[in-house]
Amino acid sequence: MLATQKQYVQWFENETLRHARWLSESNHLPPARIVLVDDKTTADEAYRLACEGTSLLWHGDFHNARQLLQALKRRIERTNERSEQRKIKKAANKTVAESSETPKDIPNLFHQQRQIQAQRSRILSRLLLELDTDYVSHLRRAPDVSTACTAAFGQLDKAADESCVLSFRDLQGALGAAQWREKGVSIESLGVSIYPHYGVFAPTRHEYVQLLLDAPLPTVNNVAYDIGTGTGLLAIILAQRGVKQVIATDLNPRALDCASENFTRLELANVKLQQADLYPTDAPLANLIVCNPPWLPAKPSSPLEYAVYDANSTMLRGFLQGAKQHLAEQGEIWLILSDLAEHLQLRTREELLDWFANAGLAVKYRLDTKPKHGRSQDETDPLFAARSAEVTSLWCLQRA
Ligand SMILES: C[S@@+](CC[C@H](N)C(=O)[O-])C[C@H]1O[C@@H](n2cnc3c(N)ncnc32)[C@H](O)[C@@H]1O
Known part of the structure; x- marks a missing residue:
C-alpha cells in the first residue's frame, strides 16, 4: 500500500537525468546523492560511500547485490563491536544483574540500542535498485519479484509508466513477507x-x-x-x-x-x-x-x-x-x-x-x-x- 503523497528520486545515468518514484517503508527521505555501482565496486568502497550518506544504485548482477548487502552488514557489526555495542552490553548486564549499581542507565541503553539499529538500517538501506512499472527488475539474474512487491506496496501508476527505486532491504522484506504469506x-x-x-x-x-x-x-x-x-x-x-x-x-x-x-x-x-x-x-x-x-x-x-x-x-x-x-x-x-x-x-x-x-x-x-x-x-x-x-x-x- 503506497503512501498517497508520492515522492520522487533523481539521478544522472549516462549524462541523462533520470527520475523514478521513491519507495521507502522505513520512511527514509528520497536520497539527495546517488551514484551508480556494480560488480566492480568493492565492499569497502560501498561501505565508505554509504556511511558518508551517499546512496548506491545497483547496476550489477542481482545476486551479487545480496552478497554486497551481507558484506555491508559484516562491516557494520565489526564497527559496532569495536565501539558502542561492547560498552552497552557490559553496562546492561551489569545493570540488571547487579541492580544496586546503576539501574537508571537501562532506559538509556535501550534508546542507544535503538539508535544503533536505526543507523544500521540507514546505512544498509542505501543500496538501491530500480524496478519498472510492473515491479520487474532488469538486473542480470534477477528473480521475479513483481508478485511480492505488488502484495507489499500495491500497484504502481502504469498509466504514468512510472518506475520506482527502493532499497534492497525493503525488497528483501517484501520477499520474506511473501514467503510467510504463502506458507x-x-x-x-x-x-x-x-x-x-x-x-x-x-x-x-x-x-x-x-x-x-x-x-x-x-x-x-x-x-x-x-x-x-x-x-x-x-x-x-x-x-x-x-x-x-x-x-x-x-x-x-x-x-x-x-x-x-x-x-x-x-x-x-x-x-x-x-x-x-x-x-x-x-x-x-x-x-x-x-x-x-x-x-x-x-x-x-x-x-x-x-x-x-x-x-x-x-x-x-x-x-x-x-x-x-x-x-x-x-x-x-x-x-x-x-x-x-x-x-x-x-x-x-x-x-x-x-x-x-x-x-x-x-x-x-x-x-x-x-x-x-x-x-x-x-x-x-x-x-x-x-x-x-x-x-x-x-x-x-x-x-x-
Ligand atoms: C502487537 S500487535 C497484536 C496483533 C494481534 N492482536 C496479535 O495478537 O497477534 C498490535 C496491533 O494493534 C494495532 N493498533 C495499534 N494502535 C491501534 C489503535 N489505536 N487502534 C486499533 N488498532 C491499533 C496494530 O496495527 C497491530 O495490529
Missing part, C-alpha cells in the same frame, strides 16, 4: 496456520495463545471485541472457543485485509472487521474485550513498528480508559501484556496498576507465561538480562 505461521496449540501479510504483526512468538486458550470464558459470551487484531489471531481463538459474535478492529488497512483473508480461509462467518481507532462504533456491548497492544512505550520509527512500539503508551491507556464504556455489566477484559517495558524501566508495575484503577477496572486474575523466542535467550544481545526476565501476562480485568 503461513503454524499455531500448534490452536491447530491452525495464520497467514501474515507484509507490514502486519506476524505472530511468530505466540506463547500467549495458550493463555487465551486457558482463561475461562465469561459465562455469557455473545459478543467479544478484539482490539488491534493484526492477522486476526485472537479473534480466531475466540470464535473457535465458541463466542457467538466477534468484532475485530485495527487502524492498519493491511491488518484488516490480512485478518479478512484469515477469517475467510477458516470459514469464520461470525467475525466482523472494522477499521477503527481502538473500539468499534455501532456495536453491541461486549461480554469480553481482548487486546494485545504494542508492548514497548517508545516512538515507532516507521509504520512497520506500530505493532511493537506505542509512544507514551497511548494505545494501552486509551484502550483501558475506553473499556468500561464498551463492556457489558458482567463483562471481562483480557489484556495481553509483556512486562519487558518494566525490565527496561520504561514503565513501572505501579503505573500499570494505577491505569487499571483510574479506568475503573479491577484485576480478577492473571495468567503468566515465559517467552521462548530467540531474543530472550540470546546472551550476546546487549539487553539480554532484561529480555530473559520478560514475562507475558493475560490480565483479566473487570469493573471495579
Whole structure:
C-alpha cells in the first residue's frame, strides 16, 4: 500500500537525468546523492560511500547485490563491536544483574540500542535498485519479484509508466513477507496456520495463545471485541472457543485485509472487521474485550513498528480508559501484556496498576507465561538480562 503523497528520486545515468518514484517503508527521505555501482565496486568502497550518506544504485548482477548487502552488514557489526555495542552490553548486564549499581542507565541503553539499529538500517538501506512499472527488475539474474512487491506496496501508476527505486532491504522484506504469506505461521496449540501479510504483526512468538486458550470464558459470551487484531489471531481463538459474535478492529488497512483473508480461509462467518481507532462504533456491548497492544512505550520509527512500539503508551491507556464504556455489566477484559517495558524501566508495575484503577477496572486474575523466542535467550544481545526476565501476562480485568 503506497503512501498517497508520492515522492520522487533523481539521478544522472549516462549524462541523462533520470527520475523514478521513491519507495521507502522505513520512511527514509528520497536520497539527495546517488551514484551508480556494480560488480566492480568493492565492499569497502560501498561501505565508505554509504556511511558518508551517499546512496548506491545497483547496476550489477542481482545476486551479487545480496552478497554486497551481507558484506555491508559484516562491516557494520565489526564497527559496532569495536565501539558502542561492547560498552552497552557490559553496562546492561551489569545493570540488571547487579541492580544496586546503576539501574537508571537501562532506559538509556535501550534508546542507544535503538539508535544503533536505526543507523544500521540507514546505512544498509542505501543500496538501491530500480524496478519498472510492473515491479520487474532488469538486473542480470534477477528473480521475479513483481508478485511480492505488488502484495507489499500495491500497484504502481502504469498509466504514468512510472518506475520506482527502493532499497534492497525493503525488497528483501517484501520477499520474506511473501514467503510467510504463502506458507503461513503454524499455531500448534490452536491447530491452525495464520497467514501474515507484509507490514502486519506476524505472530511468530505466540506463547500467549495458550493463555487465551486457558482463561475461562465469561459465562455469557455473545459478543467479544478484539482490539488491534493484526492477522486476526485472537479473534480466531475466540470464535473457535465458541463466542457467538466477534468484532475485530485495527487502524492498519493491511491488518484488516490480512485478518479478512484469515477469517475467510477458516470459514469464520461470525467475525466482523472494522477499521477503527481502538473500539468499534455501532456495536453491541461486549461480554469480553481482548487486546494485545504494542508492548514497548517508545516512538515507532516507521509504520512497520506500530505493532511493537506505542509512544507514551497511548494505545494501552486509551484502550483501558475506553473499556468500561464498551463492556457489558458482567463483562471481562483480557489484556495481553509483556512486562519487558518494566525490565527496561520504561514503565513501572505501579503505573500499570494505577491505569487499571483510574479506568475503573479491577484485576480478577492473571495468567503468566515465559517467552521462548530467540531474543530472550540470546546472551550476546546487549539487553539480554532484561529480555530473559520478560514475562507475558493475560490480565483479566473487570469493573471495579
Ligand atoms: C502487537 S500487535 C497484536 C496483533 C494481534 N492482536 C496479535 O495478537 O497477534 C498490535 C496491533 O494493534 C494495532 N493498533 C495499534 N494502535 C491501534 C489503535 N489505536 N487502534 C486499533 N488498532 C491499533 C496494530 O496495527 C497491530 O495490529
